[in-house]
Amino acid sequence: xxxxxWIITIAIVLTAIYLVARSFYRSSTGKxxxxxxxxxxxxxxxxxxxxxxx
Amino acid sequence: MNEQTPDIPSxxxxxxxxxxxxxxxxxxxPNSGKTTIFNNLTGARQHVANYPGVTVEVKSGERKVxxxxxxxxxxxxxxSLTAYSREExxxxxxxxxxxxxxxxxxxxxxxxxxxxxxxxxxxxxAVPLILVFNQSDIAQKRGITFDIQKLSALLNTPxxxxxxxxxxxxxxxxxxxxxxxSYARERFNISxxxxxxxxxxxxxxxxxxxxxxxxxxxxxxxxxxxxxxxDEEAVKLIQVDRNSSGEILKTVACARIKIKNIxxxxxxxxxxxxxxxxxxxxxxxxxxxxxxxxxxVSDKIDHVVISKVFGLPLFLVMMxxxxxxxxxxxxxxxxxxxxxxxxxAYTVSSCWPEGSDSILKSLLADGIIGGVGGVITFxxxxxxxxxxxxxxxxxxxxxxxxxxxxxxxNKIGLHGKSFIPLLTGFGCSVPGILATxxxxxxxxxxxxxxxxxxxSCGARLPxxxxxxxxxxxxxxxxxxxxxxxxxxxxLAVICAKLxxxxxFKGEQAPFVLELPPYRVPTVKGVLIHMxxxxxxxxxxxxxxxxxMSIILWAFSTFPHPPDDxxxxxxxxEIHQLEMSYSVxxxxxxxxxxxxxxxxxDWRIGTALIGALAAKEVFVAQLGIIFxxxxxxxxxxxxxxxxxxxxxxxxxxxIMIFTLISAPCIATFAATRKESNSWRWAFFQFFxxxxxxxxxxxxxxxxxxxxxxxxxxxx
Numbered sequence: 014x015x016x017x018x019w020i021i022t023i024a025i026v027l028t029a030i031y032l033v034a035r036s037f038y039r040s041s042t043g044k045x046x047x048x049x050x051x052x053x054x055x056x057x058x059x060x061x062x063x064x065x066x067x
Numbered sequence: 068m069n070e071q072t073p074d075i076p077s078x079x080x081x082x083x084x085x086x087x088x089x090x091x092x093x094x095x096x097p098n099s100g101k102t103t104i105f106n107n108l109t110g111a112r113q114h115v116a117n118y119p120g121v122t123v124e125v126k127s128g129e130r131k132v133x134x135x136x137x138x139x140x141x142x143x144x145x146x147s148l149t150a151y152s153r154e155e156x157x158x159x160x161x162x163x164x165x166x167x168x169x170x171x172x173x174x175x176x177x178x179x180x181x182x183x184x185x186x187x188x189x190x191x192x193a194v195p196l197i198l199v200f201n202q203s204d205i206a207q208k209r210g211i212t213f214d215i216q217k218l219s220a221l222l223n224t225p226x227x228x229x230x231x232x233x234x235x236x237x238x239x240x241x242x243x244x245x246x247x248x249s250y251a252r253e254r255f256n257i258s259x260x261x262x263x264x265x266x267x268x269x270x271x272x273x274x275x276x277x278x279x280x281x282x283x284x285x286x287x288x289x290x291x292x293x294x295x296x297x298d299e300e301a302v303k304l305i306q307v308d309r310n311s312s313g314e315i316l317k318t319v320a321c322a323r324i325k326i327k328n329i330x331x332x333x334x335x336x337x338x339x340x341x342x343x344x345x346x347x348x349x350x351x352x353x354x355x356x357x358x359x360x361x362x363x364v365s366d367k368i369d370h371v372v373i374s375k376v377f378g379l380p381l382f383l384v385m386m387x388x389x390x391x392x393x394x395x396x397x398x399x400x401x402x403x404x405x406x407x408x409x410x411x412a413y414t415v416s417s418c419w420p421e422g423s424d425s426i427l428k429s430l431l432a433d434g435i436i437g438g439v440g441g442v443i444t445f446x447x448x449x450x451x452x453x454x455x456x457x458x459x460x461x462x463x464x465x466x467x468x469x470x471x472x473x474x475x476x477n478k479i480g481l482h483g484k485s486f487i488p489l490l491t492g493f494g495c496s497v498p499g500i501l502a503t504x505x506x507x508x509x510x511x512x513x514x515x516x517x518x519x520x521x522x523s524c525g526a527r528l529p530x531x532x533x534x535x536x537x538x539x540x541x542x543x544x545x546x547x548x549x550x551x552x553x554x555x556x557x558l559a560v561i562c563a564k565l566x567x568x569x570x571f572k573g574e575q576a577p578f579v580l581e582l583p584p585y586r587v588p589t590v591k592g593v594l595i596h597m598x599x600x601x602x603x604x605x606x607x608x609x610x611x612x613x614x615m616s617i618i619l620w621a622f623s624t625f626p627h628p629p630d631d632x633x634x635x636x637x638x639x640e641i642h643q644l645e646m647s648y649s650v651x652x653x654x655x656x657x658x659x660x661x662x663x664x665x666x667x668d669w670r671i672g673t674a675l676i677g678a679l680a681a682k683e684v685f686v687a688q689l690g691i692i693f694x695x696x697x698x699x700x701x702x703x704x705x706x707x708x709x710x711x712x713x714x715x716x717x718x719x720x721i722m723i724f725t726l727i728s729a730p731c732i733a734t735f736a737a738t739r740k741e742s743n744s745w746r747w748a749f750f751q752f753f754x755x756x757x758x759x760x761x762x763x764x765x766x767x768x769x770x771x772x773x774x775x776x777x778x779x780x781x
Binding site: 018026028030033 | 426427430610611613614618680
């Protein structure tokens with residue numbers, strides 16, 4: 014039981030590390046919006062259209 | 068010498084423009100003195116013809132100046148460029164299809180705000196434009212005075228003063244026409260408010276990518292506005308392109324519904340209001356009226372709200388009221404969420420036998436519920452703050468706040484337009500940094516970008532919401548938050564001033580701040596804005612903060628100390644040992660000597676590192692670190708633990724440090740991307756951290772000195 018708990022915990026922690034690293038990588042390379050998502054009309058990220066290129 | 072032309076230009080594109088022929092289109096409101104100016108220019112020898120396709124008369128004439136032929140077409144007198152009347156259609160179709168070299172818009176100077184409405188629509192069309200303030204003598208008699216130079220710079224358009232019936236200003240106009248045609252066609256942008264702007268951008272984007280009509284793609288923004296205004300002619304034109312019209316019109320319909328939902332009025336009404344807002348903003352800056360000229364309700368309110376005497380104090384009172392209501396109204400909701408997460412942690416923990424030191428239990432109760440729960444607890448504060456800001460925005464007050472700040476910023480040598488990205492920064496620094504694209508000059512842009520993280524973003528609010536009630540009595544909670552925000556604004560202004568005086572010297576470009584008329588906000592509109600912010604907060608808590616909480620929990624838990632070290636220690640001492648033995652604890656101990664002069668200990672050090680990922684993680688990390696036992700990890704307990712560990716002065720310094728210090732990673736990435744330089748991103752990162760250290764050190768040391776001095780005196 015203890016071993017299973019450890020496996021689950023390690024899996025969760027590794028997944029979290031992967032997700033955070035992926036999030037930072039994608040935002041720093043411009044693949045994702047660097048923000049958590051916004052409604053700004055000035056935002057030019059791909060996610061929010063071309064408004065920022067005005 | 069004037070000559071009569073046999074034909075006026077037709078629907079066809081004008082013939083290849085020779086340097087010695089300039090096509091001039093004369094436009095203006097009815098009764099603005101257009102015909103008189105036309106006669107002055109052409110010597111009253113005009114040709115009258117029917118414009119092809121419609122039966123509205125269009126006159127044309129000619130004037131020769133130094134071998135250059137000015138072919139002048141007198142367009143029908145109109146108030147706007149909508150498709151409601153034939154005159155308007157003729158005027159706008161002529162401009163779009165014939166592309167004259169220059170448009171001369173004749174305005175009745177004694178009724179400028181109404182007349183500028185047409186001028187603004189010409190500016191939207193991005194055509195070369197000259198404004199003629201006709202009947203300027205009457206305006207002067209009525210007590211209206213203009214700062215022509217400033218207004219011309221603001222509108223980015225030459226302005227000529229004239230008195231048509233006395234033939235004053237005609238030569239100036241001719242000279243300006245001759246010069247004007249050498250100018251490039253500039254783009255001109257008015258903000259119609261963030262909701263409408265984003266819908267325009269969406270329609271513009273689909274027009275550019277899907278529409279097969281080249282002239283629509285070339286004037287995509289103008290067509291996007293017209294489609295959202297439900298302009299019949301524009302819709303008909305799009306329907307010609309059968310392949311894409313369905314998709315385009317569907318996007319337009321969605322945009323119209325969204326705008327109507329938010330504002331409770333048709334988009335065309337709101338857009339017209341925004342145009343008048345733009346005009347009002349420009350006129351406020353450059354035109355002085357005698358008291359009897361100021362008549363409408365918005366003007367009367369503005370007389371107080373943006374006055375030099377009451378403007379700033381009223382803005383500060385408004386900010387204070389927002390913070391007070393946010394704390395006061397949010398407290399019961401925060402308590403309910405506290406109770407809920409307390410119950411959740413207890414329920415999860417009770418799945419294991421009492422006293423169990425299961426690692427999974429610790430991860431779920433201390434790491435996930437303690438971390439994410441601690442952040443979500445402050446959702447009511449976020450919602451209430453953004454509800455208040457949304458109400459202020461929708462009523463039109465925030466535009467006035469920007470106007471007040473613009474005046475102040477200009478006085479200290481900063482670009483007023485910077486305040487708009489700074490205002491956005493109250494929500495999140497990242498869109499604020501992206502909004503600096505509206506600044507034309509690189510120096511203004513970089514200055515604003517670098518100081519923007521000093522404006523306290525929404526992510527820092529949970530930190531204040533945790534600390535302020537823990538250390539300050541109710542009557543002091545709103546003032547403390549108010550002071551924190553003010554310190555941020557003041558530091559941003561001071562730093563920007565320093566940067567402009569040292570690294571980024573240069574001139575500033577003028578600009579217009581829109582002053583839309585005051586409106587009663589719709590409940591639906593406010594709720595939509597509030598939900599947008601709330602949703603993003605919950606999304607962030609469920610993704611990045613959740614993942615960071617798990618990682619920080621692991622750093623705060625591993626490695627475990629060997630069992631022989633725990634022998635003879637109490638439960639509390641064992642926990643302290645485990646914490647200080649962990650990665651986070653060891654790192655905290657390393658940085659502790661640096662943080663001691665600021666009144667912080669190693670636990671704050673680890674939380675500050677976590678805050679680099681996202682500022683809310685600071686709260687999550689404190690929740691994890693201070694979780695002594697699963698029964699005690701709710702935020703009230705956290706507040707009482709903080710109270711035991713730190714003084715009020717230290718608590719205030721923690722808030723100051725988190726306000727000023729290095730921005731989160733997302734802001735760092737945005738600065739890097741927008742400045743296109745790692746240098747500025749690192750300059751901002753280390754510069755702000757250094758500034759945070761110095762300012763906090765001064766606050767803490769001066770505060771400690773004063774406290775010991777007064778204690779000694781008592």
